[in-house]
Amino acid sequence: MRGFATGAMRAASGLATLLVTLAGLLLVTFVIGRVMPIDPVVAAIGDKASQETYLKAREELGLDRPIWVQFGRYIEGVAKGDLGYSSASGRPVAEDIARVFPATLELSTLAILIGVLAGVPLGVYAAHRRNRWPDHVIRSISLVGYSTPIFWLGLIGLLVFYAKLGWVGGPGRISNAYRYSVDEWSGLMLVDTLRSGDWDAFESAVSHIALPALLLGYFSLAYIGRMTRSFMIEELGKEYVTTARMKGASEAQVLWRHALPNVLVPVVTVVALAFGYLLEGTVLTETVFSWPGLGLYITNSLFSADMPAVLGGTLVVGLCFVALNKLAEIAYPLLDPRTRTP
Amino acid sequence: MKILRFLLAATALAFAGAAEAKSPPNVLVVAKNIDDIVSLDPAQAYEFTSGEVVSNLYDRLVEYNPADIEKLMPGLAESWTIAEDGKTITFKLRSGAKFASGNPVRPEDVVFSFKRVIVLKKAPAFILAQFGWNSENIDQMVKKVSDSEVAITIAENFAPSFVLNALGARPGSIVDEKEALKNVKDNDLGNAWLSRNSAGSGSFTLRTWRPGEAVVIEANKNHYRGAPKINQVVLNHVAEPSTQRLMLESGDADIARNLGPDQIAAVKDKAGIKVETYPQAAVHFLSFNLKHDKLKNPAIWEAARYLIDYEGIANQLLRGQMKVHQAFWPSGFPGAVTDTPFKLDVAKAKDILAKANVQGLAVDMDMISSAPFTEIAQSIQSTMAQGGIKLNLIPGTSAQVITKYRARQHEAMLLYWGPDFMDPHSNAKAFAYNVDNADTSPQSTTTWRNSWAPAELSAKTRAALVERDPAKRLDMYRELQRSVMKEAPWAITFQAQAQVALRAEVKGFIHGPTNDLVLYRDVAKN
Numbered sequence: 013m014r015g016f017a018t019g020a021m022r023a024a025s026g027l028a029t030l031l032v033t034l035a036g037l038l039l040v041t042f043v044i045g046r047v048m049p050i051d052p053v054v055a056a057i058g059d060k061a062s063q064e065t066y067l068k069a070r071e072e073l074g075l076d077r078p079i080w081v082q083f084g085r086y087i088e089g090v091a092k093g094d095l096g097y098s099s100a101s102g103r104p105v106a107e108d109i110a111r112v113f114p115a116t117l118e119l120s121t122l123a124i125l126i127g128v129l130a131g132v133p134l135g136v137y138a139a140h141r142r143n144r145w146p147d148h149v150i151r152s153i154s155l156v157g158y159s160t161p162i163f164w165l166g167l168i169g170l171l172v173f174y175a176k177l178g179w180v181g182g183p184g185r186i187s188n189a190y191r192y193s194v195d196e197w198s199g200l201m202l203v204d205t206l207r208s209g210d211w212d213a214f215e216s217a218v219s220h221i222a223l224p225a226l227l228l229g230y231f232s233l234a235y236i237g238r239m240t241r242s243f244m245i246e247e248l249g250k251e252y253v254t255t256a257r258m259k260g261a262s263e264a265q266v267l268w269r270h271a272l273p274n275v276l277v278p279v280v281t282v283v284a285l286a287f288g289y290l291l292e293g294t295v296l297t298e299t300v301f302s303w304p305g306l307g308l309y310i311t312n313s314l315f316s317a318d319m320p321a322v323l324g325g326t327l328v329v330g331l332c333f334v335a336l337n338k339l340a341e342i343a344y345p346l347l348d349p350r351t352r353t354p
Numbered sequence: 355m356k357i358l359r360f361l362l363a364a365t366a367l368a369f370a371g372a373a374e375a376k377s378p379p380n381v382l383v384v385a386k387n388i389d390d391i392v393s394l395d396p397a398q399a400y401e402f403t404s405g406e407v408v409s410n411l412y413d414r415l416v417e418y419n420p421a422d423i424e425k426l427m428p429g430l431a432e433s434w435t436i437a438e439d440g441k442t443i444t445f446k447l448r449s450g451a452k453f454a455s456g457n458p459v460r461p462e463d464v465v466f467s468f469k470r471v472i473v474l475k476k477a478p479a480f481i482l483a484q485f486g487w488n489s490e491n492i493d494q495m496v497k498k499v500s501d502s503e504v505a506i507t508i509a510e511n512f513a514p515s516f517v518l519n520a521l522g523a524r525p526g527s528i529v530d531e532k533e534a535l536k537n538v539k540d541n542d543l544g545n546a547w548l549s550r551n552s553a554g555s556g557s558f559t560l561r562t563w564r565p566g567e568a569v570v571i572e573a574n575k576n577h578y579r580g581a582p583k584i585n586q587v588v589l590n591h592v593a594e595p596s597t598q599r600l601m602l603e604s605g606d607a608d609i610a611r612n613l614g615p616d617q618i619a620a621v622k623d624k625a626g627i628k629v630e631t632y633p634q635a636a637v638h639f640l641s642f643n644l645k646h647d648k649l650k651n652p653a654i655w656e657a658a659r660y661l662i663d664y665e666g667i668a669n670q671l672l673r674g675q676m677k678v679h680q681a682f683w684p685s686g687f688p689g690a691v692t693d694t695p696f697k698l699d700v701a702k703a704k705d706i707l708a709k710a711n712v713q714g715l716a717v718d719m720d721m722i723s724s725a726p727f728t729e730i731a732q733s734i735q736s737t738m739a740q741g742g743i744k745l746n747l748i749p750g751t752s753a754q755v756i757t758k759y760r761a762r763q764h765e766a767m768l769l770y771w772g773p774d775f776m777d778p779h780s781n782a783k784a785f786a787y788n789v790d791n792a793d794t795s796p797q798s799t800t801t802w803r804n805s806w807a808p809a810e811l812s813a814k815t816r817a818a819l820v821e822r823d824p825a826k827r828l829d830m831y832r833e834l835q836r837s838v839m840k841e842a843p844w845a846i847t848f849q850a851q852a853q854v855a856l857r858a859e860v861k862g863f864i865h866g867p868t869n870d871l872v873l874y875r876d877v878a879k880n
Binding site for chain 2: 051059064111174192309
């Protein structure tokens with residue numbers, strides 16, 4: 013009974029923290045949007061509309077009311093599950109986000125999988141071969157990933173693998189030939205094409221996502237690999253590792269059974285952060301690959317002072333970060349018994 | 355390392371042969387930035403791309419041939435008669451014309467279409483509202499005369515050519531009333547539905563619009579001219595010009611619409627690709643805001659006109675994307691003045707400033723921080739400095755710059771203006787007419803935005819608007835252009851040119867001078 017009460021208290025406390033975090037996030041975003049030197053009405057109706065049209069649009073957008081009333085009405089709507097209408101397009105924001113978020117989620121998930129599956133082993137191996145040539149190679153790979161503009165790398169990737177070699181599909185999520193024959197069930201192109209049973213469409217979706225996913229995966233790899241290397245170097249210098257070696261444990265056992273489990277908690281934190289940044293959207297990648305994702309949506313909305321759209325996007329990003337943090341917190345005790353609370 | 359090699363080989367094998375099929379023979383794929391679309395309802399659409407799409411989905415009573423914009427042609431009206439007083443025009447509708455739905459085009463559809471533009475009061479409404487139409491009088495001003503005739507009445511004795519030209523613009527599109535009324539929501543006259551669907555009689559129908567992804571239009575086989583040559587046109591959203599170029603080169607796109615000078619230079623000599631240049635109606639200018647006392651001296655405006663390297667910018671920096679043009683009405687249109695009396699002459703500018711005792715002038719100039727404005731601004735900043743004027747560049751996003759311009763908070767502005775319809779009044783009103791310069795009467799005109807209220811030119815603009823002799827009317831606009839060229843607090847600098855790269859097999863594409871005149875009905879792929 014006591015355990016149940018403690019659990020309920022924790023859940024209530026977590027929920028309160030979540031609500032306060034999101035409300036704070038929305039308030040800051042709202043204020044930033046309102047102090048920006050852009051008139052959302054002009055952004056919505058263009059430069060040449062008459063004053064009568066301007067005033068009508070201003071009223072329709074609710075911008076004739078005091079700011080605190082606007083914010084209050086927005087929060088009230090959000091509490092009821094209504095994210096409002098985009099001032100630039102007139103479309104429901106929830107509908108827009110439901111369209112763009114799956115594109116980002118699909119790309120980010122593939123990218124983080126690549127980043128983790130390649131980055132963690134490379135980081136471990138680099139730590140193991142510290143200051144030898146494999147370490148130098150892996151660090152160089154990470155450094156290139158860190159320091160090369162993703163915009164440029166994306167264009168070069170398209171030039172080589174799409175335009176010259178023809179190995180991958182071009183910009184967009186799928187070829188025009190299949191775009192309208194696939195039922196949009198989940199919004200995740202790989203899932204929807206698989207579900208439709210159209211293998212040619214699935215192949216097209218794979219060939220379109222391959223390059224941006226590999227590219228973003230490479231950038232995640234660079235971050236995750238570098239951090240894993242750093243954690244592992246520190247861990248490999250500890251006495252228990254020396255003891256394990258003295259007891260005759262193989263190098264593989266030392267690395268994968270003894271040292272790696274002890275750095276998994278910080279690695280998971282790093283992965284959660286990297287995934288969060290990917291879900292936030294990578295504007296430049298989305299621009300180069302014409303990928304209709306969340307990052308591009310929020311950026312374009314910000315440029316046109318479309319605050320309902322910006323706030324809706326911010327809310328989704330905020331929820332993603334909170335959810336990832338929560339998942340990481342859940343993972344910690346599973347990975348490291350020392351973090352379990354009695 | 356073995357693992358790495360294996361991964362690379364596996365990746366290569368997985369994608370080998372996965373190259374996309376090229377664009378299908380009966381589908382035209384256009385790579386273009388389309389994220390400006392807000393709505394595809396002709397009563398609301400007022401962005402570049404939506405104008406282009408709407409023009410392919412809807413017909414108007416009268417229309418322009420993009421290849422010959424000198425003449426207004428019959429559209430859904432096969433003929434029209436103008437009443438003696440010039441205030442009423444009766445249109446005879448084309449017999450047998452049908453909407454894509456199969457419904458016949460009726461006078462009721464014309465009445466409905468014009469009425470909804472006025473009642474909805476969206477951005478393009480002012481084009482029809484200038485006839486003196488409003489929600490209260492529209493039922494009297496647009497009326498069915500018979501089963502094949504509709505009459506429109508204007509409140510004042512404007513030149514009939516002006517009225518017809520304005521009806522050839524986007525809000526003059528005729529909507530299928532029956533289809534629109536089936537989809538009314540909250541008394542919106544079908545606005546929400548028409549934003550994403552079409553109910554027109556144009557050469558194409560809308561298959562789908564996915565914001566930020568693509569617009570797909572399909573041939574309307576019911577069209578009175580016959581079905582278009584191509585079955586489907588896909589406007590693919592590709593924001594990045596370099597990506598557009600790659601799609602064109604690899605054959606995934608048939609037309610790339612937003613290539614910059616570098617990309618154009620790179621593709622123009624490639625086998626299988628051609629580049630075509632089309633003059634556009636937009637004119638670019640640098641203006642001074644007379645709300646600031648330091649900019650009220652006409653010597654500054656005159657000197658500025660000699661401190662711009664027109665030829666250098668057009669030929670060296672923009673390489674064909676602009677041509678030098680110094681009058682407010684673009685060349686290629688009836689009544690345009692093509693004189694270019696100003697060229698870079700630093701000594702003359704210095705002399706003008708010295709005689710007017712203008713010294714140490716520093717001006718903040720707002721500009722959109724993207725091509726071609728950045729290139730133009732930097733060149734002007736350099737040549738102005740040679741003449742003794744210090745220009746501080748203030749870059750911003752388009753919405754940011756326009757917000758400031760609309761509030762008349764700028765000192766100098768580098769911007770462009772595109773006519774709203776193919777009549778010189780559209781630009782004369784913008785560059786030579788301002789009879790109410792009060793802050794409380796905001797106008798979108800260049801004159802009001804820069805706080806310039808030329809009484810004499812305003813009167814002449816008004817006189818040209820009501821002149822019924824077409825030749826005399828054009829002469830009046832020529833005179834206005836020359837006056838503005840010499841007297842206004844701005845320098846008109848360039849006329850835009852669209853450089854379009856196409857696959858060689860694409861025939862029949864014409865990019866008219868405005869987005870309203872980018873029509874796909876004659877396009878074919880050999």
